[in-house]
Amino acid sequence: MRVAFFSPLPPCRSGIADYSETLVEHLKPLVDLEVFADADRPFDPSRFDIALYHLGNNPHHSFVYEAALRHPGVVVMHESNLHHLIAELTIRRNDWDAYLRACEYEGGPPALAHARRVRALEVGPDYEGVRMLRRVLESARAVVVHSQFMVDEMHAAGFGGPIARIPHGAWIPQADRNAWRYRLGLDETTPLIGVFGFLKPYKRIAESLRAFRRLLRVVPAAKMILVGEPHPEFPLQSLIHTLGLSAAVRVMGFTPIQDFTGYMAACDIVLNLRYPTVGESSGSLLRAFGLGKAVLVSGVGAFQELPDDVCLKVPVGAGEEDLIFEYLNLLASRPDVARALGDRAARYVKEECNWDRVAGLYASFLRSVVEGSQCKTQPPATSHQPLATGDQPPATGDQPPATGDQPPATGDQPPAPIAPAYVASWAANTEALGYVDTHLTRLVKTLEITPPGGAEDRILEMGAYLQITPALRSKLGYGCVRGCYYGPAGKIDRRSATSTEGESFDCEIDLFNAEKDPFPYPDGHFATVLCCELIEHLTEDPMHLMSEINRIVKPGGHLVLTTPNIGSLRGIAAILEGYHPGVFTAYIRPRADGEVEARHNREYAPKEIERLLLNSGFTVTLLETGPFRQTPRPEEGWVLNLLERFDLPKDLRGDDIYAVGRKTGAVRERYPDWLYA
16 A cells, blocks of 8 residues: 655654654555655655645644645544644735635635734634634545544534544653753752643643742742743743742753653653643653653643543643642652552553554554545544554555454463473473472463464474473463474474373474574464573574564464563662672583583663564563562662662563563564664
């Protein structure tokens, strides 16, 4: 499917430009996409199946609006008012006749009468009353919006065609809170409140500053930053001075996105208030959610649809300032409450608003419009349930999207828990029993997170020692169990084992070099691949291994990956006390026959494993950490206290990483910058 994508892109100072840049990145693997970011590039509609137009109410979108009228396609309405845009296309070009015609077409004789008074300089344009939507909606084949509020607005504006409600994508940025606080001259305990984006009066800035002044009486150490370009008609600095807040409030002005994100990471509380609203979604709000910040929003428009447990909603009107103060006081006085609220927000956007999901919904809806199979959307069952034609992005080529998190099991019931004694029963000798005893918790956990299979499913265990391999057939139901190990490519070992209970198992083990050789299996051969305690041993090219795993896993199939966690409590304690944080850093003595086993070459942190899976074409369905053994470690409690004091994440601090990824496409980045120099 060939898609023409119309939108401004950075360095344009537009939230929609930032949105479109990220959407393009995730949509390109799913459709044949060509981007039109200005009016200079010629457009031949005969070369495309559909055009996608991103519209916002500012001059940056003039070329998008004009193209959407000339060549009807799917229009993404980021807000329900385009009057400022139409004024730019008419009044600013000194084409008053076009402005009068546009107003009359939109609102009839009353709008025309008002427009004539505007031309006579008697009044200003009726920006709120005449929304200028009719012409573009009448020409659109279909519409995309981000909220039910906007669905209702499109219906109210007279659009009767297909509408897809697709959540606004959420950035999950990475930034060092404490480094940015140091840059601001703040310690780790100072309550910091932030306002982000274009600093217009409608963002309730005056109300927020007055509420903050009251907060200082009870939390005198609190500080506030305002990050964004000040509105030329809003005397922000004068207001701050009048309220006596110059020592506690700093206006940072417009900043590059890296600084914007860093300042947001430094904050404990983010204010994302606005009234009036025309249905716009806030990219700043979603960045704050992605950073796990406690956020206040106005209880209006699309923001009212957000789940009640991910943000605090402030009704507009009487008592607004009082409630802003009460919420600020609660969150500044109870950092634990602020952290819990931010954690829920981060989980919400990661699950509901991730860019892979958003791009998949776009691709599905565009395809349905092209094929003529789309239908009009209906109100959602819950206030934040996205509406579109599919939940998962398509896999590579013409393959259909994955339809679930696990391959079919052998029956309707999940497999019974696997007893540790069953795993231990396969230890063939004293040495093997000692290894199993040390790693038993990890081995059982690995089996617990492995999706069950059916008689028709194949599973591959990489680095197979036959410790958990028999359970893949006997307990998880896979019809074909295969193993592989390091060795000369093309050789196959046939191994058999018998448990202490008399159960027998045999398996073929393919030998090859996992970071150099092509894997000896066809494309899409396995439902599941296990890569457990292997990746940390690789010395040269881990993405070769990940690329080959992607190739041999079927669309919608799974990769189970486990590896030691260098970011564990144990690792943090070790490095702060002057030792190496790795779980196994020693060189290995050669055996009597001269063979040397592969040592740990690079140990990973959980977020790195998450990125590794995403780079490799997998959606992360599980990311946890846990112990090798169920042994209490009270001596590491001081590390938890340290993390809490500096507001650093305390989750994912176990000794081993447990991850499951579902294949949703081809490898996205063969040599990611974070892993390769």
